Amino acid sequence: MRHLLSAGDLSADEITGILDLAEEMSAVQDRPVKKLPALRGRTVVNLFFEDSTRTRSSFEIAGKWLSADVINISAKGSAVSKGESLRDTVMTVGAMGVDAMVIRHMASGAPWQVTGWVDASILNAGDGTHEHPTQALLDAFTLRRHFRRLDGGDLTGRTVAIVGDVTHSRVARSNVLLLRTLGAKVVLVAPPTLMPAGIETWPVAVSHDLDAVLPAVDAVMMLRVQRERMSGGYFPTPREYTISYGLTRPRLESLRPDTPICHPGPMNRGLEISAEAADAASSLVLDQVAAGVSVRMAVLYELLGGAEEMPVTRAHEVLA
Ligand code: ASP
Numbered sequence: 319m320r321h322l323l324s325a326g327d328l329s330a331d332e333i334t335g336i337l338d339l340a341e342e343m344s345a346v347q348d349r350p351v352k353k354l355p356a357l358r359g360r361t362v363v364n365l366f367f368e369d370s371t372r373t374r375s376s377f378e379i380a381g382k383w384l385s386a387d388v389i390n391i392s393a394k395g396s397a398v399s400k401g402e403s404l405r406d407t408v409m410t411v412g413a414m415g416v417d418a419m420v421i422r423h424m425a426s427g428a429p430w431q432v433t434g435w436v437d438a439s440i441l442n443a444g445d446g447t448h449e450h451p452t453q454a455l456l457d458a459f460t461l462r463r464h465f466r467r468l469d470g471g472d473l474t475g476r477t478v479a480i481v482g483d484v485t486h487s488r489v490a491r492s493n494v495l496l497l498r499t500l501g502a503k504v505v506l507v508a509p510p511t512l513m514p515a516g517i518e519t520w521p522v523a524v525s526h527d528l529d530a531v532l533p534a535v536d537a538v539m540m541l542r543v544q545r546e547r548m549s550g551g552y553f554p555t556p557r558e559y560t561i562s563y564g565l566t567r568p569r570l571e572s573l574r575p576d577t578p579i580c581h582p583g584p585m586n587r588g589l590e591i592s593a594e595a596a597d598a599a600s601s602l603v604l605d606q607v608a609a610g611v612s613v614r615m616a617v618l619y620e621l622l623g624g625a626e627e628m629p630v631t632r633a634h635e636v637l638a
């Protein structure tokens with residue numbers, strides 16, 4: 319694997335390989351000394367043109383725990399704010415000899431363009447409303463762990479509801495691709511105004527009735543209402559959105575008790591998710607955050623491992 323751009327580029331075997339490696343990587347989180355030598359001498363640059371808390375910091379932690387050198391560049395505070403273009407910024411960073419660039423950009427497709435400008439491995443950390451593949455991997459990791467503990471199974475044959483602002487959600491797009499590859503069924507629930515055009519061609523079921531869907535699903539993934547991407551009125555008022563599409567306390571009570579609740583974060587508490595649901599025993603929100611580090615360690619290792627410092631087999635020995 320040279321780049322990680324789309325969840326749709328990964329086969330079921332590749333996804334399972336990454337999730338299995340992430341399981342091994344997760345052992346590092348419980349150790350007093352959180353350091354493996356696997357990527358010593360490798361350099362990773364986080365290039366973030368859009369704000370982030372989870373993705374940027376977990377890629378940084380993941381790189382550092384694997385002993386890579388990690389540098390952060392964000393639009394604010396860099397020459398981007400002086401008007402430097404994406405191409406010039408990326409080629410400038412590339413000229414320094416970095417091994418990987420983790421890119422978040424407001425333009426859908428930007429990471430694909432970047433692959434033509436530099437030799438480094440490119441990881442898509444969210445491009446516009448298009449894709450966020452490592453989010454889908456960490457969601458699959460979190461849900462697979464949940465189902466393994468629940469009944470020993472995996473994601474095959476499970477039904478996952480993805481609820482909310484699907485139109486603006488790269489998380490939804492990457493999750494649909496990844497969950498379908500793993501054999502799960504997806505039902506998208508949103509008001510008609512927040513359902514993307516052409517949805518009938520997606521390999522999913524579609525509903526506008528959250529109450530009808532909830533009792534029948536194996537997992538619920540709530541999406542943030544992305545007001546920063548909205549120009550007009552997609553719903554009458556926030557209150558009405560919550561009444562129809564929020565995971566409110568009564569809806570939480572309508573779920574089977576073992577139905578996990580996911581949200582990629584950041585959450586709008588009181589809008590798409592109530593505090594009761596966000597903090598419920600069945601909420602996996604913080605498990606998702608923890609999984610983000612393990613999964614990004616696995617992905618960085620897949621892309622950059624195999625250097626002289628630590629062949630794959632030795633890395634596994636160190637992790638064992
Ligand atoms: N943090 C996720 C993203 O960047 C989801 C969101 O912002 O709502 O796509």
Ligand code: CP
Pocket residue numbers: 369370371372373374444453582583584
């Ligand atoms: N889930 C996610 O991508 O969060 P950030 O926007 O904080 O990175």
